[in-house]
Amino acid sequence: MLLSPINIAFKNCKNEKRPALLTYTVASDPSKNKSLKILKSISEYVDILEVGFGHSTPIADGGQIQTxxxxxxxxxxxxKDAFQIVKNYKKLKNTKPIILMGYYNMIYQYGEDKFINKCKKVGVNGLIVVDLPWPENKKFSKKCKKKSITFVQLLSPTTSKDRLKKIVKDSHEMIYYISMLSTTGGKLKVSPKKILKNYNKIKKIDPKKNYVIGFGITDKTISKLKTADGLVVGSAICKEITKSLNKRQNPVTNVSNMVKRLKNKII
Amino acid sequence: MKIKKKIALIDQHDKNGFWGGKFGGSFIPETLKKPVHDLAKSFAKLRKNKNFIKKRDYYFKNYIGSPTPFIKLENLSSHLGGAQIWAKVVSEANGGAHKIYNATVHALLCKSMGKKYIVGDTGAGYAGKMLSMAAKKFGLKCKIFMGVKDIKRQKPNCIAIRKNGAEIVPVYTGSQTLVDAVSECMRYWVSNCDTTHMCVGSTVGPNIFVKVCGWSTSQISRELKVQIKKEFGKIPKKIKLINCVGGGSSAYGFWSEFVDFPKTQIEFIGVEAGGPKNSKLHAAPLSKNAKLGVLHGSASYVCQNKDGQINETDSISAGLDYPGVSPIHCFLKDTKRAKYTYATDESALAAYKMVTKFEKLNPSLEPSHAFAEAIKIAPKLSKDTIIIVNSCGDAKKDKDILKKRLGKY
Incomplete structure (x- = not known):
């Protein structure tokens, strides 16, 4: 069987004995053009790029991503801008897998099938839908699989044992573990040790799959979690963009430097 | 799509939580799956528990003050000619609005589940005020999320919330109204669901919250049914039950006992917020035919743009100023059991003026929308038609707005 680009990305990282670095940025933040430039400039340090399509009533995002x-x-x-950004990014020579992330209403309004086809067409490799949990997402996840798009299931510290097993079984090659009870970008209120303990328990359910940890990861905490398959940094990057704009600095350079620093902490 | 007889509307959803196969559901982040599941389990158990029902009825009677009065508006009826206009004065409930039913039940649930903290959203401030009252009564710590625009326009309720010892968390995001307060409250719950119970202020949100709220407010129609029989000897042949609809909790409670009656006998009319007369903005997803969408964890008709971004709304009434609506009202609309229309800010104000001129009644801006419809249709109807308006809130909270718009309060 051919490995998916997401699988290959994780495999490469395992060969280098390090976790995959995943970033999250919001499409068209701070502008359509600049968000594309950010993707291009961080591409060489990042293993998988998550791109958010922002929604006006986000129920699981913290302040930074909301902003x-x-x-x-x-x-x-x-x-359509999100799709265009992905399409243009994918014109680069060495591109990384892209995962689109957002809330279900945007997909629902676009039309599930039309949305998946469009993703396929522009080169989206995976999807995360924050408010479409398992088992409600079973049908949609199957549709994604048919088009070789990875549907990323989410797990949280509140997910029951029984549920964990069922979700892992239904999941594709990548799974997202939410580190703590929090919206995105909260302060890490659980010790990295405890997060990893939970994480390792889950990982045992099916060690062949790739599990990433997200929520509350910054340049201060990232190195303590580096035994994971992958780590997602989102809010810290969004915050950097806001900070750059406030200081009238170039967000592209600043974000790029930040991601480089993050990468250095996990190799 | 069909309504089943002899089953409460709140229980007419499928196993995935959808009414009519497409309204409702539970579109929630994974973290909330467990607390939502726990709440659903507790609620299913408790609503069958005799002691819990006894407790509920005790507090409904002795704390909320059930039953609330059912009165004829003689002067208004004779002024308008035509149908008789009656009011179910739910604003006489402790605290001044129907929100006390849902708040009391949530506080009881919270206690039964062993949680000490309770959070809730509010628009008009009534849901927040009542939750803070119930929290105080049952010894719970309480936080209320409220948009900054609403904090400014519904001051009296804010004062009451703080007096009850609850904290108001101002919400600065988006349009700074109810929609943002609900989002922020849900986000808070995502982060604190292990210790905290969330009360959604209306029959909206993930399936279980629609059910709990509907179960609570249905007390209104249980009382009304008895009161109608007492007043008329039997259920009259032509009744119109008119209620304002924001999220739709008071309308649900006002109608639920009467769903099985033929609509030729008991008609339901829901009145949404049409917004300012010459503005494109409104909060009337049902009567202005908004598209189906997902907002705050459930699928309903939602004011939104083509992309699925939620539209800004506008209404003089903070309690109706919400882009979505209960999935049950979508179900009632599509099955044609209820009819939905809207009233503008201006007609609600005019209705307030007329009602208070003729009657010793002080309906808030929310039920003033319902009165606007009653005033509009009553003259055209026969004398044996009974219009009943749910006067579900008291206008004290609207003092500042009324002073500004009408020159006096």
Whole structure:
């Protein structure tokens, strides 16, 4: 069987004995053009790029990502822009897998099938839908699989044992473990040791799959979690964009430098 | 799509939580799956538990003050001619609005589940005020999420919330109204669901919250049915039950006991917020035919743009100023059991003026929308038609707005 680009990315990292670095940025933040430039500039340090399509009523995002999403929407962000950004990014020579992430209503309004086809067409490799949990997502996840798009299931510290097993079984090659009870970007209120303990328990259910940890990961905490298959940094990057804009600095350079620093902490 | 007889509307959903196969559900982040599941389990158990029901009825009677009055508005009826206009004065409930039913039940649930903290959203401030009252009564720590715009326009309720010892968390995001308060409250719950119970202020949100709220407010129609029989000797042949609809909790409670009656005998009319007269903004997803969408964990008709971003809404009434609506009202609309229309800010104000001129009644801006519809249709109807308006809130909280718009309060 052919390995998916997401699988290959994890495999490469395992060969280098390090976790995969995943970033999350919001499409059209701070502008359509600049968000593409950010993706291009961080591409060489990152293993998988998560790109958010911002929503006006996010129920699981913390302040930093909300700010980014509202900024994008205020700048006129439309769903089609996210696809265009991915399409243009994928014109680069060495591209990384892209995972689109957002809330279900945007997909529902676009039309599930039309959305998946469009993803396929522009080169999206995976999808995370924050408010479409298992088992409600079973049908959608199957549709993704048919088009070789990875549907990423989420697990949280509140997920029951029985549920964990069922979700892992139904999941594709990548699974996202939410580190703690929090919206995105919360302060890490659980010790990395405890997070990893939970993480390893889950990993045992099916060690062949790739599990990433997200929520609350910054340049201060990332190195303590590096035994994971992958680590997602989102809010810290969104915060950097906001900070750069406030200081009238170039967010592209600043984010790029930050991601480089993050990478250095996990190799 | 069909309504089943002899089954409460709140229980007419499928195993995935959808009414009519497409309204409702539970579109929630994974973290909330467990607390939502726990709540659903507790609620299913408790609603069958005789002691719990006894407790509920005790507090409904002795704390909330059930039954609330059912009165004829003689002067208004004779002024308008035509149908008789009656009011179910739910604003006489402790605290001044129907929100006390849901708040009391949530506080009881919270206690039964062994949680000490309770959080809730509020628009008009009534849901927040009542939750803070119930929290105080049952010894729970309480936080209320409220949009900054609403904090400014519904001051009296904010004062009451703080007096009850609850904290108001101001919400600065988005339009700074109810929709943002609900989002922020849900986000808070995501982060604190292990110790904290969440109360959604209306029949909206993930399936279980629609059910708990509907179960609580249905007390209104249980009382009304008895009161109608007492007043008329039997259920009259032509009744119109008019209720304002924001999230739809008071309308659900006002109608639920009467769903099985033929609509030719008991008609339901829901009145949404049409917003300012010459504005494109409104909060009327049902009557202005908004598309189906997902908002705050459930599928309903939602004011939104083509992309699925939630539209800003506008209404003089903070309690109706919400882009979504209960999945049950979507179900009632599509099965044609209820009819939905809207009233503008201006007609709600005019209705308030007329009602208070003729009657010793002080309906808040929310039920003033329902009165606007009653005033509009009553003259055209026969004398044996009984219009009943749910006067579900008291206008004290609207003092500042009324002073500004009408010059006096």
């Amino acid at each position: 980014s999403s509202y900024r994008a929407i205020k700048n006129g962000f439309k769903m």
